[in-house]
Amino acid sequence: MIRTGRIIPAARKESITLAAEVIRKGGLVAFPTETVYGLGCDALNPEAVARVFEAKQRPSFDPLIVHVAEKAALDGLTQTISLSDHRLMERFWPGPLTLLLPKRARVPDLVTAGLPTIAVRMPSHPVAQELIREAAVPIAAPSANPFGYVSPTCAQHVADGLGERVDLILDGGPCQLGVESTIASMIGSRPELLRPGSITLEEISKVVGPVVRARESLTMAVPGRLARHYATHTPLTILTGHTVRSVRPLGERAGLLAMTAPRHGDQRYCAIEVLSPSGDLREAAQHLFAALRRLDAQGFDRLYAEPCDERGLGMAIMDRLRRCAEPLT
Numbered sequence: 393m394i395r396t397g398r399i400i401p402a403a404r405k406e407s408i409t410l411a412a413e414v415i416r417k418g419g420l421v422a423f424p425t426e427t428v429y430g431l432g433c434d435a436l437n438p439e440a441v442a443r444v445f446e447a448k449q450r451p452s453f454d455p456l457i458v459h460v461a462e463k464a465a466l467d468g469l470t471q472t473i474s475l476s477d478h479r480l481m482e483r484f485w486p487g488p489l490t491l492l493l494p495k496r497a498r499v500p501d502l503v504t505a506g507l508p509t510i511a512v513r514m515p516s517h518p519v520a521q522e523l524i525r526e527a528a529v530p531i532a533a534p535s536a537n538p539f540g541y542v543s544p545t546c547a548q549h550v551a552d553g554l555g556e557r558v559d560l561i562l563d564g565g566p567c568q569l570g571v572e573s574t575i576a577s578m579i580g581s582r583p584e585l586l587r588p589g590s591i592t593l594e595e596i597s598k599v600v601g602p603v604v605r606a607r608e609s610l611t612m613a614v615p616g617r618l619a620r621h622y623a624t625h626t627p628l629t630i631l632t633g634h635t636v637r638s639v640r641p642l643g644e645r646a647g648l649l650a651m652t653a654p655r656h657g658d659q660r661y662c663a664i665e666v667l668s669p670s671g672d673l674r675e676a677a678q679h680l681f682a683a684l685r686r687l688d689a690q691g692f693d694r695l696y697a698e699p700c701d702e703r704g705l706g707m708a709i710m711d712r713l714r715r716c717a718e719p720l721t
């Protein structure tokens with residue numbers, strides 16, 4: 393395999409042709425989706441899937457999401473699909489919604505970490521769509537970052553984290569949404585939200601009725617839901633209520649992740665990243681991971697993050713910040 397970690401422009405037709413060939417031959421291609429960049433391989437090739445785990449240094453008990461370009465591709469991957477799942481696909485596909493469905497035996501166990509369910513989604517990004525169609529196989533793809541670190545939202549993030557462990561990086565510019573897909577399951581007795589994302593709990597409820605937010609203790613341990621995940625190297629503290637911008641110990645070199653533009657320049661921080669000057673949650677989500685990476689690269693003693701209202705997309709933003717803020721255990 394090529395194994396160059398080379399970044400090539402996704403806009404060129406030859407790039408997609410080459411990337412599809414790499415996938416078909418069992419290689420690894422990082423590609424843009426509307427959420428974050430994925431590290432893709434042929435989902436039905438167990439050796440290729442094993443290379444993804446190795447490249448990310450991801451524990452094998454953490455299952456992957458399989459990406460398809462059309463609903464017909466589900467026939468080869470899943471068993472019966474419930475009415476609620478069909479409705480959700482109708483409403484949100486292609487787009488940032490991953491669904492857990494009962495899997496077929498031909499899907500390698502490594503993909504699903506031995507679980508009876510497979511996580512599938514149909515990305516809306518044109519490059520992702522083209523790549524899947526051209527490769528003519530379902531593409532298994534976790535986020536293209538070393539296990540546990542912040543997800544990549546541009547091609548350079550992928551190169552920084554995985555370098556030559558990936559054969560090819562398709563550069564499709566920055567990701568539009570910026571947080572990973574919403575994961576939902578219609579398998580239990582009630583619709584469950586496993587990971588909040590751009591498609592909100594409220595939106596899903598409108599289609600399938602009340603949705604419960606899966607509680608860590610009640611369901612199996614899914615690493616995307618492990619405490620410290622999506623984490624910066626620099627310890628991060630979420631500011632709360634009245635302590636906002638006032639808790640920093642003297643002498644500490646700190647950076648601030650601000651949701652909106654600070655009203656006064658804040659001299660106590662060495663650097664401030666503003667997620668959305670106007671307080672728009674979509675814009676904040678889009679910039680979240682790149683801002684965290686920039687702050688993390690500066691070697692500060694600590695990062696502080698302002699919280700946002702936990703409704704709608706705010707639930708996904710706070711979920712990622714909390715996981716980043718957990719102490720290492």
Ligand code: TXA
Binds near residue numbers: 455456488533617
């Ligand atoms: O937006 C996204 O979903 C991105 C892009 C590349 O599509 N992908 C992504 O993949 O975030 P990853 O591997 O970083 O996160 C997938 C999450 C993991 O937390 C994994 O444990 C969970 O999905 N997952 C996968 N299969 C599952 C299953 N059968 N049951 C429960 N959770 C599952």
Ligand code: MG
Binds near residue numbers: 534535543
């Ligand atoms: Mg990930």
